Amino acid sequence: MNNILDKSLSELQADFASRSWPAFRAKQIFTWLHKKVTFDFAQMTDLPKELRDELPKHYKLYAPTVTKVLRSRDGTKKFLFTLNDGKRVEAVLLKDNTNRKTVCLSTQAGCKLKCAFCATGGAGFQRDLTPAEIISQVYRIAEGGPDISNIVYMGMGEPFLNYDNVLKSLRLLTAKEGGNFGQRKITISTCGIPDGIMMFADEELQVRLAISLNAATDAVRSRLMPINRIYPLAALREALLYYLQKTGRRVTLEYVMLDGVNDRQPDLKELRKFCEGLDVHVNLIPFNPFGKHFRPSKLQAIHHFLNGLAAAKINAVMRQSKGQDIMAACGQLAGKPL
Numbered sequence: 325m326n327n328i329l330d331k332s333l334s335e336l337q338a339d340f341a342s343r344s345w346p347a348f349r350a351k352q353i354f355t356w357l358h359k360k361v362t363f364d365f366a367q368m369t370d371l372p373k374e375l376r377d378e379l380p381k382h383y384k385l386y387a388p389t390v391t392k393v394l395r396s397r398d399g400t401k402k403f404l405f406t407l408n409d410g411k412r413v414e415a416v417l418l419k420d421n422t423n424r425k426t427v428c429l430s431t432q433a434g435c436k437l438k439c440a441f442c443a444t445g446g447a448g449f450q451r452d453l454t455p456a457e458i459i460s461q462v463y464r465i466a467e468g469g470p471d472i473s474n475i476v477y478m479g480m481g482e483p484f485l486n487y488d489n490v491l492k493s494l495r496l497l498t499a500k501e502g503g504n505f506g507q508r509k510i511t512i513s514t515c516g517i518p519d520g521i522m523m524f525a526d527e528e529l530q531v532r533l534a535i536s537l538n539a540a541t542d543a544v545r546s547r548l549m550p551i552n553r554i555y556p557l558a559a560l561r562e563a564l565l566y567y568l569q570k571t572g573r574r575v576t577l578e579y580v581m582l583d584g585v586n587d588r589q590p591d592l593k594e595l596r597k598f599c600e601g602l603d604v605h606v607n608l609i610p611f612n613p614f615g616k617h618f619r620p621s622k623l624q625a626i627h628h629f630l631n632g633l634a635a636a637k638i639n640a641v642m643r644q645s646k647g648q649d650i651m652a653a654c655g656q657l658a659g660k661p662l
Contacts, residue, residue, distance in 0.1 A: 328383035329357055329456035332492070333501055343382075349375060351501060358502025361463045363387050387460035388413070403465060407433065407457060411450050413480050415461040417470060426474040429461040431490050432481025437515050439549045441538070441580050441611060441618055444480045452486040458493035462503075475505065478513040478534070484520025494531060507531050513578065515551050518563035525570040533567065534576040534607075535560070539586045540594035548586070561598065568603055575602070580609045581621035581629070592629055596636045606633055606640035 331339070336350040352370060356362045363386070365371075365379045379385075388405035391412070395401050401417040413430040420426075432452050438445035461479075466472055475497065477483045483490045490512070497505045507530035514520060515536045524533065539545035545552040564575060579595070581587050599606070608629055611620040626642055633640040 325382070325384050327454065327456050328353070328379075328385050329363075329387060329460065330454055330492070331383075332495060333499060339382075345375070353379075354499075354501055357385075358459075358463075358496060358499065359504075361467060386456075387464060388457055390464050401465075403461070405461060405464070407453075413453065413457075413461070415465065415479055417465050417472075419470075424473045425470045426476060427462050427465055427472055428476045428478050429458060430479035430481050431458055431477055431483045431486050431493075435481050436485060437482055437549065437551050439515065439536075439538075439551075441548060441582060447480075452489055453481070455489050455492040455496055458489065459496050462497065474509045474511070476511045476513060476534075478511070482515055482517070483512050484514045484517040484524070487520055487523065491527065494529065511576070515549060516555055516560040516563075517551075518555050518559045521560075521563040522566050525567040530573075532573065532576070534578055535564065536580075537577045537595075537598075538580050540591065540598040544586055544591070548582075557598065561602075564602060564604075575604050577604050577606045578609060579606055579629075580611050581626055582611050583619040583621045583625070585618065587621040587625040587629065589628075592632045595629075596633065596638065599633075599636070599638045604638070606638060608640060608642045610642070610645055612645055 328336070331354075333351060333354045336354055337347050340347055340350040349371065353368060356368045362368060365376050365385060368376060386408055388407050390403055391406045392404040393401055394404075399419045403415045403417070405413050405415065407413065411433040413433050415430055416428040418426045418428065430453065433450035434448050435442070435444045436449040458477075462472065462475060477490065494507075494510065494512075497503055497510070498507050511532040511534050512524070513534040513536060521533070521535075524531075536549070537545075538548050540557065542552060542556050545557060567573075568575065577599070579586070595606075608626055610626065611618055613620070630640055630642060
């Protein structure tokens with residue numbers, strides 16, 4: 325039996341037509357699910373009781389439950405979700421100085437890619453999340469009252485290794501009959517899967533794209549990110565060129581700064597070279613420790629990178645880490661009981 329939260333409006337309307345139920349009822353239910361965030365058929369009070377009683381015979385309706393919430397001194401909140409089969413994932417609610425609230429959500433339970441600077445890869449891969457499990461992280465967090473302004477697919481997992489479910493989750497979140505979330509307020513972050521990047525370019529969406537780069541030489545990047553041994557920088561750059569030419573939208577390059585690993589003058593030179601001819605914005609991210617032997621780059625090294633990129637007319641900023649005290653910062657999510 326399918327989870328009704330996975331259904332698009334058109335799929336739901338087709339189901340209703342096959343059962344000779346009025347099509348407008350499908351739209352009502354879709355609105356209850358995705359705009360009113362109601363996960364109980366009995367509470368859909370503008371539906372006839374006969375239909376409310378009939379729906380559970382044809383559809384499941386479930387969303388991940390919030391098992392625990394941790395609150396950081398800086399206002400960040402980390403949510404541990406338990407999925408229907410007992411697997412666990414984490415999502416984070418971030419608030420900036422302008423009171424903008426961003427949800428960082430997960431697309432997989434665990435991750436296959438084993439990036440050396442990320443706790444998620446060390447936790448192992450369990451499975452892909454369904455569209456319902458992806459969007460429900462936003463819905464459950466929104467139940468607590470925050471007016472969510474941005475969504476980033478930047479939690480546990482690699483979005484482009486769960487491409488179809490991620491794409492469907494985007495369409496559910498942005499459906500005008502549902503949450504009607506603005507596409508330009510959503511960012512997909514990928515470790516750099518060229519086929520996924522090019523397919524995403526062809527979707528004709530306004531969703532933003534971020535690439536976890538972290539090094540601009542194959543030797544260093546392959547050490548940090550094993551995926552680079554399959555898709556080296558030349559393949560990634562070719563995919564980025566295709567994306568930029570197809571969409572005309574700037575791409576964000578994420579660069580975790582690791583002391584003595586990727587923050588030296590030759591690394592800056594190679595990063596500037598990689599960015600040549602690309603419409604990109606670089607986020608320099610101080611490493612967030614989680615037990616590995618890496619050390620965060622010194623502030624002096626980060627500022628040297630900022631100045632060096634600015635001199636090459638490459639837009640760059642240093643991202644401020646949030647939620648370190650509750651292991652909610654970039655690279656620290658592991659989906660383990662807290």
